[in-house]
Amino acid sequence: MGAGHSHRLYRHGHSPVHDLPPHCKLAAVFLFVVVVVSTPREAMWPFALYAVLLAGVAGAARIPAGYLLKRLLIEIPFVAFALLMPFVVPGEQVHVLGLSLSENGLWGAWNVLAKGTLGVAASVILASTTELRALLLGLQRLRLPSILVQIASFMIRYGDVITDEMRRMSIARRSRGFEARGVRSWGVLAKSAGALFIRSYERGERVHLAMVSRGYAGAMPVIDEVTATRAQWTRAVSLPAAALAVCVLGWTL
Amino acid sequence: MHVPDGFINAPVSAVTGVVAAGAVAVSLRGARRELGGPSHAFSGGGEKTAPLAGLVAAFIFAVQMLNFPVAAGTSGHLLGGALAAILVGPYTGVLCVSVVLLMQGILFADGGLTALGVNITDMAITTTVVAYALFRGLVKVLPRTRRSITAASFVAALLSVPAAALVFTAIYALGGTTDVPITKVLTAMVGVHILIGIGEAVITALTVGAVIAVRPDLVYGARGLTAPLKLRVGGELVDAPAAAPAAARTRSTKKVWGIGIVTALVLAGFVSFYASASPDGLEKVAHDKGIDAKTKQHATSDSPLADYSVKDIGDARLAGGLAGVIGVGVTVVVGSGVFWAVRRRRAEPASERTPEAV
Structure with missing residues (x-):
């Protein structure tokens, strides 16, 4: 980070x-x-x-x-x-x-x-x-629906987190002797993808609750209007x- | 398959842009409903869309980097349209994949800005809508078990990728700036993408299976799957009243439908495919399919080559097989779509909120 x-x-x-x-x-x-x-x-x-x-x-x-x-x-x-x-x-x-x-x-x-x-x-x-944040602000300024901008910003902000989670899973797999070889390893990898989805979705739920508890009601306040x-x-x-x-x-x- | 600038002419790009914008607008409304979810009573759903859809988009973005080794040194990756549709619902799926494409276009210059409409129409809308329509149709006709969800996601993902190739070819036919003959584009695109579709299908089905095993409540496509509530009345198990409509359905037609669809698909696609594809062709396309990280682009760029390599072996037969699968796919989509619509309409007066219950 x-x-x-x-x-x-x-x-x-x-x-x-x-x-x-x-x-x-x-x-x-x-x-x-x-x-x-x-x-x-x-x-x-x-x-x-x-x-x-x-x-x-x-x-x-x-x-x-x-x-x-x-x-x-x-x-x-x-x-x-x-x-x-x-x-x-x-x-x-x-x-x-x-x-x-x-x-x-x-x-x-x-x-x-x-x-x-x-x-x-x-x-x-x-x-x-x-800058990324500036790009998102720019998109918002260009009248892209704010919810779309929010989704994009969540994607950008958590993209690294989710990618790191995936990397940690890969380390965990490899430290247990797993080696991705051929089609037979797909089952294991797909289980990782499934686990990744569950973790992402649950993280989304937690983020949502945290935001709601801080007063989020569907729109992000625009602090720095460009x-x-x-x-x-x-x-x-x-x-x-x-x-x-x-x-x-x-x-x- | 990220289309760059200048590949499709300006008017068609503009039209697809309008189509994409409309679809995204519709999806925004639909996603609010989908992500509201049945399990959280307190939320109206509106403010839940952004964090959840954002995280799902991040997931799709990440999972596209997860490499699945195919054979010696080559690997493919998931495209995610079908997976998103089945896991979080079609509207959210369209939304998430569109946002991923938008960000890829702006940040990574992957796919042209003017071609964004083409890319979204093709990769976000077509894959998710086709996959979800097929999935719903199959889930309707198959017995209500986890395994049939997995099977349905397999078929949905399998056909969603060539369907996207088909839509791309249609867009290309309308507004392609180059003069590659349409038939060649069609054969090459659809041919390669059926093979990509097989990989996509296996991975999608396995992933959906993995999620269903742990959190079946998270899988949007499996929301109707929960076992009917039973009450123990005087030592005997009795169906709770609410579950009655699900139990009342006839089973025999379902089985016939399912067997029919599977047989048609097998005959149209795989049998003719095995009849025509020489080891060379298979190896070639497996190689095409495998090339790291940018599977789709490679597939597209190599496609005329792929076309050439299979040309003298069984062009007509392969094309026939493809046409067969596409035909079956389109028929299933249209047919089950109509079927589903009629059914819903018939079921509508009975109860206010059928979609989740049935």
Whole structure:
């Protein structure tokens, strides 16, 4: 618990990007991704400009490029999928380096790769510059139903607790000579999962009672209301606005 | 199967987003009822939703990290939609899996923000709803024992995963941005996911069985399972009056139904499956299925490959088998859904609160 509730994806810092109110950042990232997704795939250069825009934001947030690239690895399964696409899509064939590739498939692969990567990069920048609690406050500010925000915050707060419980169970199993090998160990593991569920649910009941006894009646009091000035909004929206300009150019040119 | 940005076009993403938002809104209301629970008289249920659903979401999040070794070095993990539906009820299940997906999208960049609607529709709504509908239907027709709860959760989880693949294919057919032919996507997605479904089914059934053995009262799907209250009157056991409707049900039709469904499933799915899958195919997909931690994504990404590897062996036959299982699944879902609805409607006038009692 030494790390408090800061998740390991967050990079502490005091940059202009860190200081923006969370709901502005959430809105900006979402709008940016929408713009990226609605860009025609035949236009190549807008995607390069989007990447430059994101690189600019990452630079302003002082996120090292290596860190960003490492976090992009989450996308790898879809990269593999995209790389297969030129081989499975029917249509006109192009010959590159002795390989027969489908033109449509190449476009499709490019489309998924470019848009997916930009989306992941934008999300990574958001998660690395915004604290968890701030993210939840931002979601609440964006009118996500408060009960949903509460569920999400309980999930985040107790995620570590439950994961640790699972880890302790695993240690207990192993200290009794259990080794997970093959399908035959599923029964034991499933019993652990069942026990984990019971413990989580019962913990939920205890947490609920503790909260009720402290006066909880279905809504969390909002102590630190996040607010944004016009300047902050302008700064946050400048990213999707720039992207939109690029997108419009991409459609017209 | 976490869909990234740009994989599904904007209009379809928006529509699925609306669908997802609507479903989550409905689930919020339903979850309040489900988590209110019968055992706690003092709570109206409203303020209980957040802590309990939050903890269940944390559980799903954690259990997705629990690795189940398949064979030499490979392992799979639980997806949890069916499990959540059976353990805490369909509404709470949808809610919890949606929150998990939302957090995965925002924090871990796992699944695109614009594709959130697609992901929720596919992985949260489809799996839980299909699983729960099947589960309810089976529990209705099977004898009221613990073992049939386990069996029902097995079948529910088994079919919920390919159903999600089917819905994904449908969304893809509507708004996919790439030109992979639909039939190929369908065969590959559903094929791989039936195998994933088998793993999911075994684990779900075992887990539900484990929970039922310890705290049967916690399993939402088993709430009707409690033995009817007996009174000892003058040395003889007499049914308490409240339990009368459960006892009055005819048993013979149930048995016929159960046997019929199981036979149809076995014939449609497993027999044709064994007829067509060569050792290569099995090994390949077991490998696909196993790859650590991100089973679904790997499955999706490798699927055209999987398609290729089985293509010349028994494409038509495998596809036929899949179609069979899907057909049976859809029929069971629709049929038992109608059956259940009619039944409920008929039972409604008799008593005010049937769902928990029956």
